[in-house]
Amino acid sequence: MSLKFDFSGRVALVTGSSSGIGAATAVLFAKSGAKVVVTGRNGDKVAEVAKQCADVSPTGVSAVLQVLADVTSEQDLQRLVTETVNTFGRLDVLVNNAGGYVMSAVYDDKFMDAFKSVLNTNLNSMVYLTHICVKHLEKTKGNIVNVSSIAAKLTVLNGSPYCMSKAAIDMFGKCIAVELGPKGIRVNTVNPGVIRTNVLEAQGLPKEVATQVYDMFGGKYPVGRAGEGLDIARNILYLASDESSFITGTSLVSDGGHVAANVSMNADD
Ligand code: NAI
Numbered sequence: 001m002s003l004k005f006d007f008s009g010r011v012a013l014v015t016g017s018s019s020g021i022g023a024a025t026a027v028l029f030a031k032s033g034a035k036v037v038v039t040g041r042n043g044d045k046v047a048e049v050a051k052q053c054a055d056v057s058p059t060g061v062s063a064v065l066q067v068l069a070d071v072t073s074e075q076d077l078q079r080l081v082t083e084t085v086n087t088f089g090r091l092d093v094l095v096n097n098a099g100g101y102v103m104s105a106v107y108d109d110k111f112m113d114a115f116k117s118v119l120n121t122n123l124n125s126m127v128y129l130t131h132i133c134v135k136h137l138e139k140t141k142g143n144i145v146n147v148s149s150i151a152a153k154l155t156v157l158n159g160s161p162y163c164m165s166k167a168a169i170d171m172f173g174k175c176i177a178v179e180l181g182p183k184g185i186r187v188n189t190v191n192p193g194v195i196r197t198n199v200l201e202a203q204g205l206p207k208e209v210a211t212q213v214y215d216m217f218g219g220k221y222p223v224g225r226a227g228e229g230l231d232i233a234r235n236i237l238y239l240a241s242d243e244s245s246f247i248t249g250t251s252l253v254s255d256g257g258h259v260a261a262n263v264s265m266n267a268d269d
Contacts, residue, residue: 014097030053038064094143144180
């Protein structure tokens with residue numbers, strides 16, 4: 001039996017909800033009665049996920065707002081929040097999920113470009129969006145869930161920008177949980193293991209190669225499979241729900257046993 005959450009009357013903004021974990025999260029929020037903001041850079045993908053949300057929402061299309069935004073643009077993020085509050089009148093849940101990676105070793109010529117790009121997308125955007133959402137979340141005694149990774153805890157060969165961005169996200173969540181507790185806002189982090197999404201294909205890997213990578217990791221996991229977006233969506237809704245009202249400043253590792261089994265992400269191992 002899976003937990004059922006009731007987010008009726010609440011508004012959830014999920015970044016990177018045009019794909020993967022974010023899309024599964026937006027759809028589950030909609031199914032659970034929330035009004036949802038679906039946002040990403042690709043209009044067709046945003047529209048497709050928005051339709052899925054409307055199809056499962058008890059209140060249909062009126063519960064879904066689509067906003068095209070690049071999280072690396074502060075202007076776009078300002079517009080995202082303004083449109084959310086203008087449309088729905090409030091913000092209850094912020095899920096900072098958008099992210100990606102560029103692999104680069106520290107000795108590569110283009111390492112600094114990779115570092116800046118990954119930190120901008122994964123970390124700086126989340127910090128800025130959180131900063132401008134606090135005043136709205138304070139009014140609703142709201143909630144923040146940040147999507148990190150087990151790469152915050154384990155090394156990934158040629159992945160130091162990604163690992164650093166995710167380690168910083170874990171610490172950001174802990175620090176601001178302390179600052180925002182007195183405002184009635186809880187903050188938590190989810191650290192997924194390998195999840196079947198679009199993340200590898202977004203970096204140019206052919207679908208069949210991406211499938212092999214997911215299968216390879218899944219075969220090493222104690223649970224015997226790689227994760228699905230819905231696995232993480234359920235964790236996010238739990239942390240955002242009143243079922244976890246005593247939990248703040250924590251990291252929930254959801255990895256099929258990846259860390260426990262010492263599965264390496266260093267390709268030469
Ligand atoms: P995905 O590629 O399917 O989705 C990523 C989402 O972020 C997309 O909607 C994409 O449009 C959005 N995004 C990326 N850069 C953006 C930008 N500049 N502006 C606006 N949106 C942007 O990948 P997935 O796996 O669903 O990734 C979601 C989060 O989960 C990321 O933070 C990722 O680091 C994290 N994660 C994923 C794991 C996996 O194995 N798939 C494992 C651990 C963490």
